[in-house]
Amino acid sequence: GTNRGPMKPSGDLIAYKNVNDLPPPRDFMIQVDQKNEAILLPIYGKMVPFHIATVKSVSSQQDTSRTCYIRIILNTPGAPFAQNDPNLQKFPDSIYVKEVSFHSKDPRHISEVVQLIKTLRKQFASRESEKAERAT
Amino acid sequence: MADGHSFNSISLGGRGGTNPGQLKVHSGGIVWKKQGGGKAVEVDKSDLLGLTWMKVPRSNQLGVRTKDGLHYKFTGFRDQDVASLNTFFKSNFSTTPEEKQLSVSGKNWGEVDLNGNTLTFLVGNKQAFEISLADVAQTQLQGKNDVMLEFHVDDTTGANEKDSLMEISFHVPNSNTQFVGDESRP
Numbered sequence: 370g371t372n373r374g375p376m377k378p379s380g381d382l383i384a385y386k387n388v389n390d391l392p393p394p395r396d397f398m399i400q401v402d403q404k405n406e407a408i409l410l411p412i413y414g415k416m417v418p419f420h421i422a423t424v425k426s427v428s429s430q431q432d433t434s435r436t437c438y439i440r441i442i443l444n445t446p447g448a449p450f451a452q453n454d455p456n457l458q459k460f461p462d463s464i465y466v467k468e469v470s471f472h473s474k475d476p477r478h479i480s481e482v483v484q485l486i487k488t489l490r491k492q493f494a495s496r497e498s499e500k501a502e503r504a505t
Numbered sequence: 506m507a508d509g510h511s512f513n514s515i516s517l518g519g520r521g522g523t524n525p526g527q528l529k530v531h532s533g534g535i536v537w538k539k540q541g542g543g544k545a546v547e548v549d550k551s552d553l554l555g556l557t558w559m560k561v562p563r564s565n566q567l568g569v570r571t572k573d574g575l576h577y578k579f580t581g582f583r584d585q586d587v588a589s590l591n592t593f594f595k596s597n598f599s600t601t602p603e604e605k606q607l608s609v610s611g612k613n614w615g616e617v618d619l620n621g622n623t624l625t626f627l628v629g630n631k632q633a634f635e636i637s638l639a640d641v642a643q644t645q646l647q648g649k650n651d652v653m654l655e656f657h658v659d660d661t662t663g664a665n666e667k668d669s670l671m672e673i674s675f676h677v678p679n680s681n682t683q684f685v686g687d688e689s690r691p
Contacts, residue, residue: 393562397523398667413518414520418611443613463616468672472671475668
């Protein structure tokens with residue numbers, strides 16, 4: 370993607386405080402929650418949230434049949450540009466979810482999701498950099 | 506009540522999403538039947554290894570672990586069902602379900618716990634998600650630090666979900682001491 374570079378979330382990264390704050394699941398497909406700045410991925414019957422700050426890039430691919438694929442890469446400490454992210458260095462003993470891929474029966478939904486994630490990521494990044502500028 | 510409890514609209518969760526059905530808890534064990542027939546799950550009291558409760562969005566999830574290493578997850582219980590079932594489990598199975606918490610913070614770093622066929626990703630001691638290793642077609646080590654799990658692509662059991670998990674990879678930093686050498690390949 371074009372949105373490379375580290376994102377430095379200010380403060381502690383929390384998408385949802387409470388289990389019931391999650392949006393209602395829709396057909397167990399990938400959802401983008403703009404209000405809470407999170408993406409929700411259907412993993413084993415559960416909608417698993419990832420804060421937009423953990424998302425490094427997203428891409429999709431359509432094959433000849435009507436199936437398509439979406440690949441979401443998350444920030445990890447080993448990746449280039451991620452070295453300076455304080456959030457990533459705080460947890461040397463952790464294991465990171467690095468990449469999640471799905472195949473989908475609905476190419477339109479997937480291209481919409483890719484667009485929404487990219488937009489949300491951009492909004493978040495520019496807001497965070499504005500905050501950082503104001504702080505200096 | 507002596508013969509147990511019955512619950513309509515209890516979903517069995519799995520890789521392909523969830524299937525609605527009916528769950529019965531009786532003195533001999535637990536039975537779940539898929540709505541409209543077909544799949545059924547029966548767990549005899551003597552095969553029961555452990556029970557767990559977890560609060561999930563707008564519902565409660567009952568985890569049923571069997572001695573064969575299977576782990577079923579039933580969702581759709583109201584808060585009051587939890588209380589009445591706990592009483593039932595105590596008097597009939599002489600067990601109290603363990604309470605687990607779901608992580609919804611959205612972090613992608615945490616711990617990996619391997620237990621039987623189940624891989625659990627934990628964030629701050631709360632469960633973020635679980636994967637059944639029985640569905641993993643292939644594991645690959647990528648570079649020195651990344652473990653990739655590829656899942657069987659099975660369109661026939663694609664159930665009701667639109668987007669299905671194909672691959673997931675984990676990054677294990679050098680600084681991590683939990684998995685060394687070959688054990689980094691679950």
